Amino acid sequence: MAALLWTIAAEKKSFVSGAGPQHAGKSTVLWAALEFAPEGTPIHPMTGQIDEIREFAGAGKGGYMEIGEISDHNPERYIWHEPVRALFETLKTGYSLCTTMHTSGVEDVFEQICGVNEISDADASIIDYVIHIARFGEDKESYWRRIDGIYEIRGVEAGKPNAVELFSWRESDDSFVASNQPDRLSTSANVLAERAAQIRSQTPTS
DSSP states (O other), X not given: OHHHHHHHHHTTOOEEEEESSSSSOHHHHHHHHHTTSOTTXXXXXXXXXHHHHHHHTTTOOOSEXXXXXXXXXXXXXXXXXXXXXXXXXXXXXXXXXXXXXXXXXXXXXXXXXXXXXXXXXXXXXXXXXXXXXXXXXXXXXXXXXXXXXXXXXXXXXXTEEEEEXXXXXXXXXXXXXXXXXXXXXXXXXXXXXXHHHHHHHHSOOO
């Protein structure tokens, strides 16, 4: 699974890191993945101001537009409604998207983006992957987290994603299960396997 996150960023694919509750590690996962973006890839942390989003459309800067969160809450760097529509217009001029969202699952991501924020199917299809995180525990001291699903988005129709699960989490033995092979990556299965082996070799064992 970590090799897949590596490759998503290495190929500069657009992705959403989502979870239902707060303190689930959405931003942590997002920035961990971005560590594998190609050297020199611009990462643009956006302020959330609509004028800034629109200015990027003609700037030709490339790289990732990093959005604090697509959300109807109003902390700094969160966007909703018109700024979201401006964002998806700007993305079409040569940017990848990475953002967090509070969401119950992959379908809810697109309900918020397409249904509530009125993004077209074609524009929403720029999202290549959705990473969903589950949080457990009673308080901040006892919270623990798992990525419980990674989904490849193979199109959007009538606001509904054609979402193919690539990895899931199996609670019974706390393991990650590969479900399907990615279709939107140019990296071969052999290279993904090599990256997975490299990660395992660098992971301390208890």
